[in-house]
Amino acid sequence: MRKILFLAAALAPAAALAAPPAGVSVATPWARYLLPNIPAGIYLTLSNSSDAPATLVGASSPACGTLMLHESMVMGGSTMMMEVASALVPAHGSLAMAEGGYHLMCMNPKMTVGGKVPVVLDFADGSTLAVTAPVYGADSAP
Numbered sequence: 001m002r003k004i005l006f007l008a009a010a011l012a013p014a015a016a017l018a019a020p021p022a023g024v025s026v027a028t029p030w031a032r033y034l035l036p037n038i039p040a041g042i043y044l045t046l047s048n049s050s051d052a053p054a055t056l057v058g059a060s061s062p063a064c065g066t067l068m069l070h071e072s073m074v075m076g077g078s079t080m081m082m083e084v085a086s087a088l089v090p091a092h093g094s095l096a097m098a099e100g101g102y103h104l105m106c107m108n109p110k111m112t113v114g115g116k117v118p119v120v121l122d123f124a125d126g127s128t129l130a131v132t133a134p135v136y137g138a139d140s141a142p
Protein backbone atom coordinates (compact mmCIF):
# COMPACT_ATOMS: atom_id res chain seq x y z
CA MET A 1 0.00 0.00 0.00
CA ARG A 2 2.75 2.42 0.92
CA LYS A 3 4.61 1.67 -2.32
CA ILE A 4 1.56 2.38 -4.51
CA LEU A 5 1.01 5.76 -2.86
CA PHE A 6 4.63 6.67 -3.42
CA LEU A 7 4.41 5.90 -7.14
CA ALA A 8 1.25 7.98 -7.55
CA ALA A 9 2.93 10.96 -5.92
CA ALA A 10 5.99 10.60 -8.15
CA LEU A 11 3.88 10.54 -11.32
CA ALA A 12 1.67 13.50 -10.47
CA PRO A 13 4.06 16.29 -11.57
CA ALA A 14 4.51 14.80 -15.03
CA ALA A 15 0.76 14.83 -15.63
CA ALA A 16 0.39 18.48 -14.64
CA LEU A 17 0.88 21.42 -17.01
CA ALA A 18 4.37 22.88 -17.19
CA ALA A 19 4.99 25.55 -14.57
CA PRO A 20 4.84 29.21 -15.53
CA PRO A 21 8.21 30.95 -15.86
CA ALA A 22 9.39 32.39 -12.53
CA GLY A 23 8.59 36.06 -12.17
CA VAL A 24 7.08 36.46 -15.65
CA SER A 25 3.63 37.98 -16.05
CA VAL A 26 1.57 39.16 -18.98
CA ALA A 27 -0.42 42.37 -19.42
CA THR A 28 -2.96 43.52 -22.00
CA PRO A 29 -3.08 40.53 -24.33
CA TRP A 30 -5.28 41.16 -27.38
CA ALA A 31 -5.82 40.00 -30.93
CA ARG A 32 -6.62 42.01 -34.06
CA TYR A 33 -8.92 40.05 -36.33
CA LEU A 34 -9.78 41.15 -39.87
CA LEU A 35 -10.95 38.22 -42.01
CA PRO A 36 -10.61 34.41 -41.86
CA ASN A 37 -8.04 34.40 -44.70
CA ILE A 38 -5.91 37.23 -43.26
CA PRO A 39 -3.46 36.39 -40.46
CA ALA A 40 -4.43 37.97 -37.16
CA GLY A 41 -1.87 39.66 -34.93
CA ILE A 42 -1.75 38.89 -31.21
CA TYR A 43 -0.13 41.49 -28.97
CA LEU A 44 0.80 41.58 -25.28
CA THR A 45 3.40 42.84 -22.85
CA LEU A 46 5.57 40.44 -20.85
CA SER A 47 7.19 41.59 -17.61
CA ASN A 48 9.96 39.78 -15.79
CA SER A 49 10.56 40.51 -12.11
CA SER A 50 13.18 37.76 -11.71
CA ASP A 51 16.98 37.96 -11.78
CA ALA A 52 17.21 35.84 -14.94
CA PRO A 53 16.10 36.68 -18.48
CA ALA A 54 13.20 34.67 -19.93
CA THR A 55 13.22 33.64 -23.57
CA LEU A 56 9.95 33.25 -25.44
CA VAL A 57 10.43 30.56 -28.08
CA GLY A 58 6.93 30.00 -29.40
CA ALA A 59 3.21 29.95 -28.82
CA SER A 60 0.16 27.93 -29.71
CA SER A 61 -3.59 28.43 -29.83
CA PRO A 62 -6.47 26.25 -30.99
CA ALA A 63 -7.85 29.45 -32.60
CA CYS A 64 -4.87 29.92 -34.92
CA GLY A 65 -3.77 26.80 -36.71
CA THR A 66 -0.12 27.84 -36.81
CA LEU A 67 0.87 30.61 -34.41
CA MET A 68 4.23 32.15 -35.37
CA LEU A 69 6.59 34.48 -33.53
CA HIS A 70 7.16 37.47 -35.84
CA GLU A 71 9.08 40.70 -35.79
CA SER A 72 8.16 43.69 -37.94
CA MET A 73 10.91 45.94 -39.18
CA VAL A 74 11.35 48.71 -41.70
CA MET A 75 13.56 47.71 -44.61
CA GLY A 76 14.18 50.02 -47.55
CA GLY A 77 11.26 52.21 -46.58
CA SER A 78 8.67 49.46 -46.33
CA THR A 79 7.59 47.44 -43.32
CA MET A 80 8.40 43.75 -43.52
CA MET A 81 7.84 41.01 -41.02
CA MET A 82 9.80 37.86 -40.51
CA GLU A 83 9.62 34.81 -38.33
CA VAL A 84 12.07 34.86 -35.43
CA ALA A 85 13.20 31.94 -33.27
CA SER A 86 12.91 33.73 -29.95
CA ALA A 87 12.28 36.99 -28.13
CA LEU A 88 14.00 37.96 -24.89
CA VAL A 89 12.27 39.29 -21.78
CA PRO A 90 15.17 40.86 -19.87
CA ALA A 91 15.68 40.34 -16.13
CA HIS A 92 13.81 43.08 -14.24
CA GLY A 93 12.51 44.30 -17.58
CA SER A 94 9.72 43.87 -20.06
CA LEU A 95 9.05 43.02 -23.67
CA ALA A 96 6.26 44.87 -25.44
CA MET A 97 4.84 42.80 -28.27
CA ALA A 98 3.01 45.48 -30.22
CA GLU A 99 2.16 46.53 -33.74
CA GLY A 100 5.38 47.42 -35.56
CA GLY A 101 7.55 45.12 -33.43
CA TYR A 102 7.44 41.62 -32.05
CA HIS A 103 4.03 39.96 -32.28
CA LEU A 104 2.36 36.60 -32.59
CA MET A 105 0.93 35.84 -36.03
CA CYS A 106 -2.19 33.71 -36.06
CA MET A 107 -2.02 32.20 -39.55
CA ASN A 108 -5.49 30.63 -39.79
CA PRO A 109 -7.61 32.65 -37.39
CA LYS A 110 -10.82 31.10 -36.12
CA MET A 111 -12.18 33.85 -33.89
CA THR A 112 -14.81 36.58 -33.76
CA VAL A 113 -14.56 40.23 -32.79
CA GLY A 114 -15.74 40.54 -29.19
CA GLY A 115 -14.73 36.98 -28.40
CA LYS A 116 -11.65 35.65 -26.64
CA VAL A 117 -8.89 33.27 -27.72
CA PRO A 118 -6.68 31.12 -25.48
CA VAL A 119 -2.94 31.27 -26.12
CA VAL A 120 -0.12 29.29 -24.50
CA LEU A 121 3.31 30.93 -24.53
CA ASP A 122 6.32 28.58 -24.53
CA PHE A 123 9.63 29.55 -22.95
CA ALA A 124 13.13 28.18 -23.52
CA ASP A 125 13.32 26.59 -20.06
CA GLY A 126 10.23 24.49 -20.77
CA SER A 127 7.87 26.68 -18.77
CA THR A 128 4.58 27.87 -20.23
CA LEU A 129 2.20 30.74 -19.60
CA ALA A 130 -1.52 30.54 -20.47
CA VAL A 131 -3.10 33.78 -21.68
CA THR A 132 -6.60 34.76 -22.78
CA ALA A 133 -6.68 37.44 -25.48
CA PRO A 134 -9.84 39.44 -26.23
CA VAL A 135 -10.43 39.93 -29.96
CA TYR A 136 -10.69 43.41 -31.49
CA GLY A 137 -11.53 44.41 -35.05
CA ALA A 138 -9.77 46.60 -37.59
CA ASP A 139 -10.58 49.94 -35.99
CA SER A 140 -10.28 49.28 -32.28
CA ALA A 141 -7.69 48.27 -29.70
CA PRO A 142 -7.60 47.98 -25.92
Ligand SMILES: [Cu+2]
Pocket residue numbers: 070071081103104105
Ligand atom coordinates in the same frame (compact mmCIF):
# COMPACT_ATOMS: atom_id res chain seq x y z
CU1 LIG B 1 3.43 38.99 -38.53
